[in-house]
Amino acid sequence: MAELTGTGRVKRGMAEMLKGGVIMDVVNAEQAKIAEDAGAVAVMALERVPADIRAQGGVARMSDPDMIEKIQAAVSIPVMAKARIGHFVEAQVLQSLGVDYIDESEVLTPADYKNHIDKWNFTVPFVCGATNLGEALRRINEGAAMIRSKGEAGTGDVSNAMQHMREINGEIRRLSSLREDELYVAAKELQAPFDLVKEVAAAGKLPVVLFTAGGIATPADAALMMSMGADGVFIGSGIFKSGNPAQRAAACVRATTFWDDPKVVADASRGLGEAMVGINVADLPAPHRLAERGW
Amino acid sequence: MRVGVLAFQGDVREHVSALIACGVYPISVRRASELAEVDALVIPGGESTTIAQLAQIFDLYQPIKDRIKAGMPVYGSCAGMILLADEILDASPEQKSFGGLDISVRRNAFGRQVDSFETQISFADGSSELMHAIFIRAPWVERVGHGIEVLTTFDSHPVAVRSKSILATAFHPEISGDYRVHRYFIEEVALPALQQVQ
Numbered sequence: 001m002a003e004l005t006g007t008g009r010v011k012r013g014m015a016e017m018l019k020g021g022v023i024m025d026v027v028n029a030e031q032a033k034i035a036e037d038a039g040a041v042a043v044m045a046l047e048r049v050p051a052d053i054r055a056q057g058g059v060a061r062m063s064d065p066d067m068i069e070k071i072q073a074a075v076s077i078p079v080m081a082k083a084r085i086g087h088f089v090e091a092q093v094l095q096s097l098g099v100d101y102i103d104e105s106e107v108l109t110p111a112d113y114k115n116h117i118d119k120w121n122f123t124v125p126f127v128c129g130a131t132n133l134g135e136a137l138r139r140i141n142e143g144a145a146m147i148r149s150k151g152e153a154g155t156g157d158v159s160n161a162m163q164h165m166r167e168i169n170g171e172i173r174r175l176s177s178l179r180e181d182e183l184y185v186a187a188k189e190l191q192a193p194f195d196l197v198k199e200v201a202a203a204g205k206l207p208v209v210l211f212t213a214g215g216i217a218t219p220a221d222a223a224l225m226m227s228m229g230a231d232g233v234f235i236g237s238g239i240f241k242s243g244n245p246a247q248r249a250a251a252c253v254r255a256t257t258f259w260d261d262p263k264v265v266a267d268a269s270r271g272l273g274e275a276m277v278g279i280n281v282a283d284l285p286a287p288h289r290l291a292e293r294g295w
Numbered sequence: 296m297r298v299g300v301l302a303f304q305g306d307v308r309e310h311v312s313a314l315i316a317c318g319v320y321p322i323s324v325r326r327a328s329e330l331a332e333v334d335a336l337v338i339p340g341g342e343s344t345t346i347a348q349l350a351q352i353f354d355l356y357q358p359i360k361d362r363i364k365a366g367m368p369v370y371g372s373c374a375g376m377i378l379l380a381d382e383i384l385d386a387s388p389e390q391k392s393f394g395g396l397d398i399s400v401r402r403n404a405f406g407r408q409v410d411s412f413e414t415q416i417s418f419a420d421g422s423s424e425l426m427h428a429i430f431i432r433a434p435w436v437e438r439v440g441h442g443i444e445v446l447t448t449f450d451s452h453p454v455a456v457r458s459k460s461i462l463a464t465a466f467h468p469e470i471s472g473d474y475r476v477h478r479y480f481i482e483e484v485a486l487p488a489l490q491q492v493q
Contacts, residue, residue, distance in 0.1 A: 003412040100408035
């Protein structure tokens with residue numbers, strides 16, 4: 001048999017290898033190196049972390065290919081990059097650069113307010129955000145090989161990520177309790193394809209890896225998300241917007257691995273210096289809430 | 296025989312399922328006390344830099360190295376293969392491995408994720424049936440040293456090798472659902488090696 005690239009198993013399998021790990025946002029090669037040395041399983045290369053996108057406003061787009069290539073050259077761990085929702089040309093560009101995963105991300109300004117990227121057309125795998133199970137299954141139906149909760153990026157407020165994890169896992173538990181003849185209506189209510197709904201009901205979990213993202217800023221936040229059933233954690237602004245990035249990055253990695261051991265989480269939380277200055281999600285006017293982008 | 300799965304990071308769950316399917320009920324190993332309870336160890340797929348880092352932080356690096364040296368049977372897939380190699384090529388100079396296999400392994404040798412692939416290979420377990428193999432940012436073996444048997448090659452690169460007590464594959468049998476490699480590890484590598492020690 002010949003070699004088959006870009007298959008579902010190869011794409012989903014790649015995310016399996018990231019489980020139990022922390023994926024960190026970085027804006028240059030130096031930060032990427034700090035993240036790798038701290039034990040990150042992958043880095044997300046982007047021009048501005050979400051906190052800066054939020055502060056500076058304007059249209060946020062895919063990063064400069066030069067900057068992505070510098071980061072690829074600096075580290076041996078996987079490099080991810082973000083494309084705008086629906087911007088399939090940005091995704092084609094990122095694939096041609098050889099990035100290891102594309103995040104079709106609500107943190108960037110959407111390019112299409114109706115359609116997401118048809119991710120089956122790509123060899124590179126995609127991760128997409130979701131606030132609930134229906135949204136997660138719609139993204140998987142479009143070819144996403146990994147799902148992350150959306151949270152509210154760039155705030156340092158973990159409450160939305162918490163809510164999304166509870167929603168997604170709560171709905172999965174509910175599906176598992178239904179009779180098979182009730183799944184048709186469940187699919188209708190979730191606005192998701194019946195076959196995927198049936199698969200989730202039978203397995204009691206998503207068919208892809210589920211990470212969490214958005215507002216995670218401390219080792220305890222990371223451990224909280226792991227205990228809510230996340231397979232791993234994305235940390236965006238939380239690390240490089242803090243007082244001591246290298247130490248905080250390593251601490252978050254330790255807390256993610258030993259999320260079930262409060263002593264390790266306590267040790268990891270000691271003397272980290274200043275955390276990122278947070279924004280309460282409740283104080284954000286609705287049009288500035290990123291989690292509401294994507295549908 | 297008690298088997299442990301090194302559980303710092305990676306596809307631990309899939310290795311646990313594979314071992315259970317082979318009739319072995321593994322424990323996860325993140326602490327020295329857990330390592331002391333096991334007779335054999337599986338190192339999962341994941342990020343080799345992360346796993347090595349965490350092993351050092353949580354004081355398991357030297358104990359694992361010592362146990363391997365003392366003959367504890369170990370199986371490593373992908374990142375696990377890298378961590379069992381005496382020499383790693385294309386890695387940052389600080390990257391450490393547990394070692395034990397006299398081989399040189401090249402990281403990400405088949406390329407980046409867009410080059411990851413699945414294919415059929417033959418595995419030297421005496422079965423004529425081809426094995427489905429999934430290679431994800433996979434390494435290959437570039438130098439085979441003393442006492443190393445090559446079990447499988449792909450494109451003329453060794454992708455499954457063993458010594459007396461150590462087995463390593465560049466691919467991921469734990470996610471293909473074909474558990475012959477795990478069975479081979481238990482029956483042909485771990486049990487004979489442990490019997491010899493006793």
